[in-house]
Amino acid sequence: MDTANFRPQLDPRFMFRWEPSQSAFILLYPEGLIKLNPSAGEILKRCDGQRSVDEIAADLATTFSADLAEVAAGTQSFVTLAHDKGWLKPAA
Numbered sequence: 001m002d003t004a005n006f007r008p009q010l011d012p013r014f015m016f017r018w019e020p021s022q023s024a025f026i027l028l029y030p031e032g033l034i035k036l037n038p039s040a041g042e043i044l045k046r047c048d049g050q051r052s053v054d055e056i057a058a059d060l061a062t063t064f065s066a067d068l069a070e071v072a073a074g075t076q077s078f079v080t081l082a083h084d085k086g087w088l089k090p091a092a
Contacts, residue, residue, distance in 0.1 A: 003053040003075075003079050003080060005053075005054075006052065006053050006079065006090060007049055007053075007091040008047040008049070008053065008088040008091070009047055009048060009049030009088065009091050010044065010089075013029055013030070014027045014028065014029050014087055015028040015029075016028075016044050016045075018041075019033075022035050024036060024037075024038075024041065025040070025041030039078070040078055040082075042060060042063075043056060043060070043075055046060070047082075047088055050091070053076055056075055056079075057075040057076070060075060
């Protein structure tokens, strides 16, 4: 998958939110929930179907004053994984 131009959005079968009882972002789906690490939560917050993976990575690097190449590699890896698991889909 070419993640650079991919504009991911959450698949409608999932609900993304902050869960105080878990102290983490989670993905809810009919069979249960997935507790996300902080990096995954920050990436998914930005998966609005409007921004490309490269734009998401650039925003994260700026927000957290981090190295863009490192953030881009991690973001691309996570988006690929989330897409393969069915959590993300291309924007309509």
